Amino acid sequence: MSDLHIASVTKHFGETSVLKGVTLDVKDGEFISLVGPSGCGKSTLLRIIAGLETPTSGTIAIGGAEVTQLRAADRNLSMVFQSYALYPHLTVAENIAVPLQMRQMTALQRLPVLGGILPGARTHKDDIAQAVRHAAEMLEIAALLDRKPGQLSGGQRQRVALGRALVRDPAAFLLDEPLSNLDAKLRVQTRAEIAELHRRLKATFIYVTHDQVEAMTMSDRIAVMMGGEILQCAAPDVIYEDPDDIRVAEFIGSPKINVLPLERNGSALMLFDQVLNSHLSTESPKVMQMGLRPEALQLTQSKPHLTGRVVHLENLGSEVFAQVALDSNGSRVTLRAMPAQRHRLGLGAQVGLSFDLSAAIIFDAGGARLRHVEGAVTCAPEVA
């Protein structure tokens, strides 16, 4: 059993508080991504799980046993570092063998000359060589086993680092931005391979990244971190369609979600000067924000909610993203259109946009989701 429980973990470095009470449960065999902007404490959290850093407060449990005070070496976790961190003086085969040597052989057996003549050393050595070859074949680096890390490309080093992590059977794999040093094409390819590796090994993966695409494509669940907190932890589609917080909505999704200001006037919900709905409870806040995904906006000629001029166009072939500067307040919104509509989206063209209010995600001024407001406006649709 290798489920993982992280309970109200905090971490201070001197005066600065990096983690502000993180709680996370990871099920056995789950692939969880920790995603968030740089500096939000993802690596710190991963290092606390690994045992490389001690939390200021809170506990970590692996497979039901508390490990908060245990050394990294005794937690039976594997980690892949962003910088790969291969031993530069060892060959690829020796690099991959290190975790096995450290765990299966005694200090005496590891001695350079003496170790070779001790009883049992021979079989240990054969077992380890076998395991190394197996891992290398799984990662298709068997041809590189005799090289030094300095003679490898970035992608190959990355595979060696993976090999070193999976050569033994750890309770969980921890990966800290393992793809961020690769070029774009290799990143996409390795992304798929890691996901496949997870399916094959059925092991628990905790994957740190600042790239929301990686998180969206690989994970069972995504934990969005910001400012030392987990804002939401849920499946990728839930995170995308049903975010709890405007920061989650803004971080996930490319291009970014459009945010427009809403006001409540009596029981009327106002966008700029239009009434979108007049059935609001007067309990709801006066100032609100509305998030609209680019695909929720449609080009329209009759009765548009918004009007503006196209200021920028990105044609991706299968779809077109247009930035429209709104006439109402000059802010820009992004619209996803089909290639067939391109002729209406010339630079500088005047366009009208409409949307379905049920696709809008409404937040209060502080960014918290207002599900009851959404409920009120979608139950009584009265789109002007």
Add this chain to the structure above:
Amino acid sequence: MTRDWWKHLVLILGAIIVLAPFYMMVSYSFKSPGEIDRGEGGFFGRQEQMIDPRCIALRQPGRADIEAARTRFLGQDDASVQASLLAETEAACSMRPVVFNYSKAFTEAPLVRYLLNGVAVTLSIFLIQSVVALPAAYALAKLNFWGRDAVFGLVLFCLLIPVHAIALPLYIGLAKLGLTNTYAALVVPWTISVFGIFLMRQFFMTVPDDLIDAARMDGMSELTIVWRVMLPTAIPALLAFAIFSVVAHWNDYFWPRIVVTGNRDLFTPPLGLREFKGDGDGSFFGPMMATATVIVTPLIVAFLLAQRRFIEGITLSGMK
């Protein structure tokens, strides 16, 4: 290139100033005493047969020798037998100056023994210094513990203490322990090198933290990390330190002179050099310079070998 000619000029002048004494040393070790006195013979000297005056003085034929040799020179009177014997001695004692100088270097004093002493002492010092400095430097560079900065401050402070200032207390301490005139006296005071700790610490600061964390994840203890990760990556820095340490202690005259009094079996090479100084029969420059040449050669050879290794180094690119 043409714009930089003056840089080369300065470097060449510097090189001449540094190399001139070595040139003299090697040249004198080839020449006969007469050539050295008169300053002639170029670099190698003329290598004419010369006669070792001491050899002649030691083998001066006495009454008994003449009696014993009479059978070989039948029918000759004593004077001519003596002359023949003298001629034989002279022939036996004549040799090329270079042979004379280098054979004297090895026969006049047990130079081989001194060289072995030097090797044993400098290697022991370096080994123990490394065993102390590597873990200390690792702790100072990569571990967080209370008072680390204060300890590092002390290391820097110790760098400022000149050896000569503490020589007397050290000597008294060793004397009280009854350790003077032992190998221990030559080695023990140098086993903790703050310079080594400082140098290795500065190098370890450049080793990525991730590498150490990876080693921890792989199940290594902190000491295992020192020997299996830090030491192999630090070979270039350790070689640099080895050069400083070995050169300093191989060439050291001051300390061995203080703690080795009388017992010639413990002499290190620089102490051996002293045996050639003014022995009453005038200066003995040729053999002395030959000894000096023999003493510096291992260092120069070792340096040239290490220098190649220096440049090759260990590529740290695996960490990037």
